[in-house]
Amino acid sequence: MHGLTPSLWPVRYKPFPDELTSSWLVRLAHGMGLKVQTFCNLIFGNRLQVWNRDIDRLAPSWLLDELIQRTATPKDIAYATSLKAYEGAFFNHFKASGVLPWVLNLKMYHRTRRAYGQQFCAECLAADEQPYFRRRWRLAFCTFCSIHQRLLDDRCHQCGEAVAYFRMDFGRDEASGEVPMRSCHACGARYDEAPPVLGDGYSREGMEWLVCRQELLDLQQGFELPGVDWSEFAVLRQTLKLLSSTYRNVNLHDHLLAELGVEDPGLAPGRLLFEVRPTQERFHLLQLGAWMMTDVEGAYRRAWNARALRYNHLLKDFRNAPEWFVGIAESMRDWRSRTR
Ligand SMILES: [Zn+2]
Ligand SMILES: [Zn+2]
Incomplete structure (x- = not known):
């Protein structure tokens, strides 16, 4: 008979800072x-399929609890490896399927x-x-690495x-040992030989706004999320x-291209969600x-004055809109107060 506590594995790696499950x-x-x-297969059997679902998003307890027990990892550290741990920050309410704000979708279909x-x-x-x-x-907000100043690859x-x-490690021998996670399957x-792609900044202010928030995520060592104003996100x-x-x-997009003097890069057509668009x-x-975030009120008002936005779009499908933004939106209710 087995003991009450499952035995520890000889290898008990703990998650690295900010590592995914x-x-x-x-x-x-x-x-x-x-x-x-x-x-x-050894640990979970054939019954519980690991790789036909997005385990990083779902944080299945049958998986995490097993790792916790076998590697003697503190529970909070193990659960912080999942995207679910962003609840209350990047999104308010976790859900297992559909669009989760700011979380990139893998669109899992079997193993593809x-x-x-x-x-x-x-x-x-x-x-x-x-x-x-x-x-x-895995966050849609992250498109570059502030440490190495290059765009992420996807x-x-x-x-x-x-x-x-x-x-x-598909197709390799069992005995060939450790396979570092840096090659294309x-x-x-x-992957670590991918040539760097550097993005040009459209405006100093906008890039500063992005970089300072990205740095908080890139330099984070513990498991606490950075203390940022989530209403801004x-x-x-x-x-x-x-x-x-x-x-x-x-067309807000065209208005901003003109305001910043930027050429249209030609986005994938259709109302694609931000979370499924490629990094670039x-x-x-x-x-x-x-x-726009560097001066929300000013930028929104300029767009509204230019008829690139309408009042009824501002709060459309925006659940839990922060009050400060509702205030800005309400100030644009009356079209007669438009200025030229
Ligand atoms: Zn980097
Ligand atoms: Zn390849």
Whole structure:
């Protein structure tokens, strides 16, 4: 008969700062000298499939509690590896499916990742003694690394495949040992050799606004979320929604391109959600949004005066809008107060 507490594994890696659950799990499997699939079948059996769901988002307790017991990891540290831990910050209420604000979607379908929802910084991976994937790289807000001043990648620079590091050891021998999480599972290209892409800033103020918030996420070492004004993120997200909306005769996107003197990069057509757009498009939209955030009232009023926004769009589908923003929106209720 087994004891009441399951025995500890010989390898008891703890999560690295800001590490994702799936990255931690893959490191543990390789640390034990096993392929990821073998390791998961051994622990969870064939009944509980690990990789056909987004475990980083769902934080299944059958998975996390097992890791906690086998590696003697404190519960709060283990649960902080999941995206669910952003509840109360990037989103108010967690949900298992559908759009979760600010969380990149993997669009899981069996084991195939169809969306580019797992980003990485090639230089962070190159600098890691043991490469690992950061939780913040699953956030739609994060489009660059403030430490290495480069855009994040969201696919293999060589073959274009989405990142799936749990598949890196497919087809390898069990005995071949640890497989560092820095190569493409499809073509073998090393992620840490991806050439740097540097984005141009559209405005100094907007870039400063983005960088100072990105730094808080990049430099965070513990498990507490940075103390930022989350109502600003809510307003930024509403601004991004308005930027990708296509209302008749109303175009905030064009208005901001003109205001900043920026060329239209040609976004993927349709009302695509911010959370499913590729990194480059999100970086473009975020810069426009951040420019508005540096002076919300002034920027919104200029757009409204220019008829690039209408009062009834401002609070549309904006649940839990912060009062300070409702105040700004209400001041634009009367079209007769428009100035030229
Ligand atoms: Zn980096
Ligand atoms: Zn590749």
